[in-house]
Amino acid sequence: MADKNYIPLKDLEVYQLSRELSRICWRIYSKLNFQQKKTVGDQFITSADSVGANIAEGYARFHYLDKIRFYYISRGSLSEAVNHWSEIMLERDFISLSDFDEVKIIHQKLEVKLNNFISSTYKSKQK
Structure with missing residues (x-):
């Protein structure tokens, strides 16, 4: 019997936003020279x-603290990609301002969702 409270990974908005970020970043990456x-x-x-x-x-881990550890790593990777590498690429004129802005818009949404996801995972086990 399936767990009625289980949400498949692909249906999580936080995961969907991360995939959208990956698609946008791949489009940017594919335009770069060697x-x-x-x-x-x-x-x-x-x-x-x-x-x-x-x-x-x-999401596939059992213990909530183990889950949260990976979500923290995810948050660090988000900051690295957007707050560091995309800004460097903009400074060096490797990417356009419109590409940079597109990444920043997803970053803002994803950062909030990821922080809320971490918080709700933690709170769900505190009851």
């Missing part, structure tokens, strides 16, 4: 993809 990819692009796309990967891994 040197740009090797200097900052590879780290940019790796950290962006890590956001969703860590949400997925944490």
Whole structure:
């Protein structure tokens, strides 16, 4: 019998936003030349993809503190991708301001959802 309270990973809004961020970052990454990819692009796309990967891994864990640990890693990867690598790429004129703004919009939504996800996971086990 299936758990009626279980929400599949792909239906979580926080995970959907992380996948949207990955799609946008991949589009940006694919436009970079070889040197740009090797200097900052590879780290940019790796950290962006890590956001969703860590949400997925944490969601599959049993203990709530184990889950939260992966969600914290996800939050760190989000900051790395957006607050560090995308800003460096903008400063170096590797990406357009419109691409940067698109990443920042998703970042703002995802950051709030991820913080709320961490908080609700913690609170759900405090009852």
